[in-house]
Amino acid sequence: MQQIIIYIFKNSTKVLFLLLFTLALILTIQNHSYHRSSVINSANKFSGGVYEKVNSVNEYFLLKSENEALARENARLKSLLFNQTDSLIQNTKKKWNDQMYEVSRCKVIQNSYNNFNNILTLNAGKKIGVEPEMGVINHQGIIGVVEKTSDNYATVVSILNTKNQINSKVKHSNHFGIISWNGKNTGYVQITDLPRLATVKKGDTIVTSQSLYFPEGIPIGAIDKIYTDNKTNYYTVDVRLFNDMTNLGYVYVIKNYHKQEIENLQKESILK
Amino acid sequence: MTQDNLIQIFRFIFFWLLQVLIFSKINLFGYINPYPYLLFMLLFPIGSSKNFLLITSFLLGLTLDVFLNTGGIHAGSSVLLAWMRENYLKFSFGLNYQYQSVKFFEKINSELFSYLLLGIATHHLCMFLLEIFSFTLVFSILARTLWSSLFTFVICIGFIQLMKPTKK
Numbered sequence: 450m451q452q453i454i455i456y457i458f459k460n461s462t463k464v465l466f467l468l469l470f471t472l473a474l475i476l477t478i479q480n481h482s483y484h485r486s487s488v489i490n491s492a493n494k495f496s497g498g499v500y501e502k503v504n505s506v507n508e509y510f511l512l513k514s515e516n517e518a519l520a521r522e523n524a525r526l527k528s529l530l531f532n533q534t535d536s537l538i539q540n541t542k543k544k545w546n547d548q549m550y551e552v553s554r555c556k557v558i559q560n561s562y563n564n565f566n567n568i569l570t571l572n573a574g575k576k577i578g579v580e581p582e583m584g585v586i587n588h589q590g591i592i593g594v595v596e597k598t599s600d601n602y603a604t605v606v607s608i609l610n611t612k613n614q615i616n617s618k619v620k621h622s623n624h625f626g627i628i629s630w631n632g633k634n635t636g637y638v639q640i641t642d643l644p645r646l647a648t649v650k651k652g653d654t655i656v657t658s659q660s661l662y663f664p665e666g667i668p669i670g671a672i673d674k675i676y677t678d679n680k681t682n683y684y685t686v687d688v689r690l691f692n693d694m695t696n697l698g699y700v701y702v703i704k705n706y707h708k709q710e711i712e713n714l715q716k717e718s719i720l721k
Numbered sequence: 722m723t724q725d726n727l728i729q730i731f732r733f734i735f736f737w738l739l740q741v742l743i744f745s746k747i748n749l750f751g752y753i754n755p756y757p758y759l760l761f762m763l764l765f766p767i768g769s770s771k772n773f774l775l776i777t778s779f780l781l782g783l784t785l786d787v788f789l790n791t792g793g794i795h796a797g798s799s800v801l802l803a804w805m806r807e808n809y810l811k812f813s814f815g816l817n818y819q820y821q822s823v824k825f826f827e828k829i830n831s832e833l834f835s836y837l838l839l840g841i842a843t844h845h846l847c848m849f850l851l852e853i854f855s856f857t858l859v860f861s862i863l864a865r866t867l868w869s870s871l872f873t874f875v876i877c878i879g880f881i882q883l884m885k886p887t888k889k
Contacts (some may be wrong), residue, residue: 461770466804469779473797477851480792495786503742561790563752565853568790604790632858695748 481566482614490619497558497602500570502606504558508698515698522588527689550664551704553577557592557697558602567607569593573702574601584703585664590669590691592700594662604701608636608669611695615662617669620654622647628688629656633692637673643684651673655688661708727768733781736761741788744876749876752865755873758785759844760880763837765809771803778803791852802840809839829878837877841870848855 457464487702508515555573568692573579585592585605591612593605606613608630613622615628617640624647645647653672657663677684736758744755762778782796789795813836845866851863 455834465775466800468796469775470804473779473782473800474794474851476786476793477797477854480853499741499788562878563748563754564791565858567784570790598834632853665827 475515480523494599495602497570497599498574500559501572501586504556504572511669511696514696516586520699525588530682549706551578551706552556552701553579553602553704554699555579557605558697560697561606562609562635562694565611567609569598569605569607569697571595571603571605571700571702572601574598574603576600578704579603579702580704582662582708583705584657584667585700586663586667586703587692587697587700589693591657591663591667592692592694592697595702607694608690608692609636615669616658616660617655618658619643619647619649620656620666621651623658624649625658636690638670638688638690640688641683645677645682645684647684649684649686651675655686661711663703664705672701724770729761729765729777732761732764733777737781737784740785745789746851747808749872750868753868753872755869755876756845756848757873757876757880759799759802759840759873760877761879762799762806763840764842764881765803765806770808774803774805774806775800794848795849797851798844801847802844805843809843812836812839829881833881836876838870841877842866845870845873 497657553573555571556579557569559570561569569592579595579598580683581595581598584715585594585595591608591703593610594608594615595603596606597604607629608615609631611630613628613630616625618625624644626643628638628640629640640655649672651672651674655669655672656665656668657665659665668691670690670692672686673689673708674687675684676686739760740756744757745752758781761781763775763776765774778799779796782799783793785791785795786793813832846862849862849865849869
């Protein structure tokens with residue numbers, strides 16, 4: 450025992466180095482595993498506060514493009530408003546579907562897109578009802594899924610994250626596939642398991658399918674390239690995102706009221 | 722609290738702020754970022770305790786990780802660089818670097834160049850390995866290391882040039 454202590458004192462630098470390096474490794478590995486991730490993240494009061502300050506300065510430079518985006522969104526909503534004919538009748542029929550989703554608006558205060566595992570920070574947290582595993586979209590398409598929340602801030606696993614897997618489908622045919630990112634180009638994501646039975650062509654729109662995180666039909670992107678592989682029965686497809694992930698401002702967080710119910714049901718089904 | 726310590730504290734905050742606010746947002750050609758905060762480790766006073774250097778560089782890396790959402794990659798690579806620094810000093814400035822009191826700002830010569838390049842390459846390689854965490858993307862790791870290292874090197878030379886005390 451004494452000798453061990455003497456050894457440690459003699460090599461204190463080496464021991465310290467190994468200790469700190471292992472600590473860093475553990476933090477890294479924790480960050481790489483998907484759902485239990487990050488003891489350390491920017492959804493805390495201190496870093497969130499700093500990013501908020503920085504963002505309030507940056508915002509001035511983006512006022513113009515943000516205004517344009519809002520105007521476009523307004524136009525789209527107006528066209529929806531003018532085009533609705535008998536939606537009231539439909540609504541009364543679909544009463545079970547009433548208030549399945551709630552949408553709240555917030556802002557990206559820290560964007561990141563140059564890593565393999567990109568994580569964004571939002572200026573909305575538990576106080577206004579943002580919880581982990583809620584979907585995040587903006588007017589052009591999907592952005593990601595909320596990962597961690599604090600009182601006033603939340604982190605989001607961006608769609609540009611190699612860990613991300615989001616259910617999607619081809620808009621016109623209901624063939625499902627899972628969206629992932631290969632870490633190469635910020636403008637493109639990949640679908641690796643689209644069945645060969647699906648008839649797809651370049652330019653087809655990919656939207657989200659109904660899932661725990663997202664309602665059906667939120668645009669993701671358009672098919673850019675289709676690779677066929679003779680060994681498997683699946684297409685690999687490059688999807689060009691509608692969103693410019695390098696330029697994000699206001700976003701919407703979607704709360705699914707039925708999420709708990711669906712999860713419980715699925716858990717029970719797996720157990721039995 | 723000597724003047725030397727104050728300078729180190731100042732550098733800690735200075736490099737940390739610059740990294741979070743500016744250098745991590747450059748994204749040249751989409752993904753190339755410089756990480757000049759490693760100058761904190763490289764320019765640490767030579768005589769001071771190695772344990773102290775290890776702890777401060779770990780803290781610097783960790784605070785960066787908190788802000789950049791990167792787990793522990795900056796902490797890990799900073800600690801590695803702090804650990805390897807002694808060997809690089811020996812390699813670049815000769816065996817008895819301690820006695821001839823190396824002055825980093827004296828003049829920019831080939832010894833300083835090799836010291837910087839070794840340090841930057843170690844740090845960046847470790848960082849990108851930890852970030853990507855798989856050997857399947859080995860070319861991507863090497864490419865990122867190469868380009869980011871060059872970028873960091875240029876910025877570092879700029880910093881050293883700026884920090885050079887003016888001669889009277």
